[in-house]
Amino acid sequence: MTERPLRNLDLNLLPTLDALLRERNVTRASEQLGLSQPAVSAALARLRRHFGDELLHRTGNQYELTPLAQQLRGATEAALSGVQRVFDASPAFDPASSDRTFRLMMSDYATAVLGEQLVRRLADIAPGVRLQLNQTEPTFVDNAAETLRSVDGMVLPHGFLKDIPVVDLYEDTWVCVVSPDNERVGDELTMDDVATLPWVMLWNLPTAFAPAARQLNLLGVEPLVEITVDSFLTVPFLIAGTRRIAVLQTRLAHRLAATAGVRLLPCPWDAIPLKEAFWWHPSHRRDPAHQWLRKLLQEVGEDLMSAT
Structure with missing residues (x-):
């Protein structure tokens, strides 16, 4: 497929593509987006022309993703997340008034131990900030450099990743x-x-x-x-x-x-001993909101250690 200049692409189609790939249904996608069904159908037609692929094909009474559409799911989610971070960026960050969503990947162990303390702190100092916590999986760890492009960071012990920015959090036995x-x-x-x-x-x-x-x-x-x-x-x-x-x-x-x-x-x-840490992509280094998040996670980790 010939690469097209970014100026010739309609980025408004990106949320629609994401909804269609998730829902595999025009009606449900339109409900999720708050758009009319004809509008989503027209967007799907444009997406099909752009990719030269059906994206959704009928199998019995339901629609299935084509092989290309399956490949696009992860890339579309990552692109949306990146766009969101771009427009969330600001020269300063005020946690007390922010409604930013931070997406973190961590095991159910880390969620139970670290997450409990983290959400309590957020309720006190950043009540509008939201968390999206996703379970880590081997494929995410195997492809950490790429995975970290679409999330704010990954809580994972030392011994799995290297050459990636990291903040140590706490230890466990x-x-x-x-x-x-x-x-x-x-x-x-x-x-x-x-x-x-x-x-x-x-x-x-x-x-x-x-x-x-x-x-x-x-x-x-x-x-x-x-x-x-x-x-x-x-x-x-x-x-x-x-x-x-x-x-x-x-x-x-x-x-x-x-x-x-x-x-x-x-x-x-x-x-x-287990040394739990927060791993993140270098692109977040100068983001004031991400700097605040890293500091907060460190503080929560220190609180866990002092409570031992």
Whole structure:
């Protein structure tokens, strides 16, 4: 497809394209945009001519995205986010009067531990500021340089990313999680238990894992992974009443232990502490709003550490 000069493009079509790709339906897209159905239909016709592609094609009683449309989904979302940041930019930032939306990517663990304190601070000092919190996934981490172009930042431990601006937030330790009725485990968990009992593991991929569990490989122990999950919050509930074990961040484990009905034990190896950090794209460096966000996250992290 021949590249067209930006001046020849109608950027008003971008929100419509985004709505159509999300809703896969002209009527629902028009409702989301607050436009008439004929107006959205006309925009779709223009988009089809521009891309030389149907974008939406009927399959039975519903519409499906064409292969090109599927490729456009992520790019369209990133473009809209970038445009929003451009027009949100200002030479100064007043959190007390701002209605800016910050989009952050973080695990459910970080959301539970850091997010709780963060939203409380926002309610006090920036009541109009909004957060959009999205779960991190391996594909986002694998393509972090590109992912960070479309969000304000990613909360992730050290050990996954490099050569990306970062602000350290707080540290956490690890504990092992077992069921109280697991007769195999005594007052202490042993390395033999670790090597022979079945595990619940997060993702278990090169760029998505609990670092303390991956550390076992360096000790010559290959955990017997029985269940793989994509959520830290579910781990204790998959341990209760079974012979399985897992590692979990100490701050989160203590919150969930009583509810899930599990027992927490020290790791029988020298588990490396977790260093949680905020990673962000260099384009945000001089943005006053983003500078404020980074400072706020640091303060929240310091509060967590002082409360330990």
